[in-house]
Amino acid sequence: MSNVLALIETSADGEIRGTAAAVIAAAAKLGTPVAVVAMAPGSSGGLAEHLGSLGAAQVYLAETDQAGKLLATPQVEALAAAAAALEPSAIVAVNSVDGRDVAGRIAVRLRAGLVTDAVDLRLEGDRIVAAHSVFGGAFNVESTVEGGLAVITVRQGAVEDRATPTSAALTAASVTANAAASAVIDSVKDAAVTSSRPDLRGADKVVSGGRGLGSKENFVLVEQLADALGAAVGASRAAVDAGYVPQSYQVGQTGTSVSPQLYIALGISGAIQHRAGMQTSKTIVAINKDPESPIFNIADFGVVGDVFAVVPQLVKAIEARAS
Numbered sequence: 001m002s003n004v005l006a007l008i009e010t011s012a013d014g015e016i017r018g019t020a021a022a023v024i025a026a027a028a029k030l031g032t033p034v035a036v037v038a039m040a041p042g043s044s045g046g047l048a049e050h051l052g053s054l055g056a057a058q059v060y061l062a063e064t065d066q067a068g069k070l071l072a073t074p075q076v077e078a079l080a081a082a083a084a085a086l087e088p089s090a091i092v093a094v095n096s097v098d099g100r101d102v103a104g105r106i107a108v109r110l111r112a113g114l115v116t117d118a119v120d121l122r123l124e125g126d127r128i129v130a131a132h133s134v135f136g137g138a139f140n141v142e143s144t145v146e147g148g149l150a151v152i153t154v155r156q157g158a159v160e161d162r163a164t165p166t167s168a169a170l171t172a173a174s175v176t177a178n179a180a181a182s183a184v185i186d187s188v189k190d191a192a193v194t195s196s197r198p199d200l201r202g203a204d205k206v207v208s209g210g211r212g213l214g215s216k217e218n219f220v221l222v223e224q225l226a227d228a229l230g231a232a233v234g235a236s237r238a239a240v241d242a243g244y245v246p247q248s249y250q251v252g253q254t255g256t257s258v259s260p261q262l263y264i265a266l267g268i269s270g271a272i273q274h275r276a277g278m279q280t281s282k283t284i285v286a287i288n289k290d291p292e293s294p295i296f297n298i299a300d301f302g303v304v305g306d307v308f309a310v311v312p313q314l315v316k317a318i319e320a321r322a323s
Contacts (some may be wrong), residue, residue: 002089003032012188018200028163048170055163062175073177095153110215113145119158157259198232205262208234219244228318252277270295
């Protein structure tokens, strides 16, 4: 099988991000997954064991003092060096802000085809086929790169499979980015995490609320169900615009795109902008008192009823089963 490079994202302090398992699994669908990481020298302790446990057959460590100091370019140089050494058939990255930036740059550098926001990948013979959910989730389409290297970004949460753990070999190389052509990171300030709930992007379960909840005080109903399920909390744009929750909770075309195993929509009508950000969820449950709400068109399970009557009963049933 041909090598497929999987770009592993790291935090500002060099920690492997939680998206590593999914991007390695996506690469494994297309060939032999090779995890590519840009890190400062001397910070790779246990790296091969960790990424091997996630399914990487090989780890290509690009050591550079510029990791965490320059935006995107150290990762681009890491991928360029790995591509020259390993001659991959594809490069896979997460469809995050950083992942899209690096993917676009390396595609230009290597004169490769660029495929973005894939929700699934497969091989047809020697051809890579990517699946996409487009136009607000109204259409499912496929794309491919006709000949040459393919650079692909994968939507977070879309790949639920996990690659088989292996004993990964480690290859280390030194790389240097052109600092004069790079944006410099002067400082990093982490946003304070005030919730024990899962992060919305990449969560396995999401409970979202809409304008149908009526007020900021009533939005606690969403949080109660989310806590009972161990889920992340989301919201429609209407709920955000009404001031129920911060914009960081917004799911949709202008918010966060999610693809969890379970998505529960409470009091959300299902405007196309919202559906664009959650329609690829594996199981969708909608609770709304309006039987004509568009959200029911894509729901796997729909409950026509008052959320203030249905959800408390649902929370009690979940808590009783857990006890």
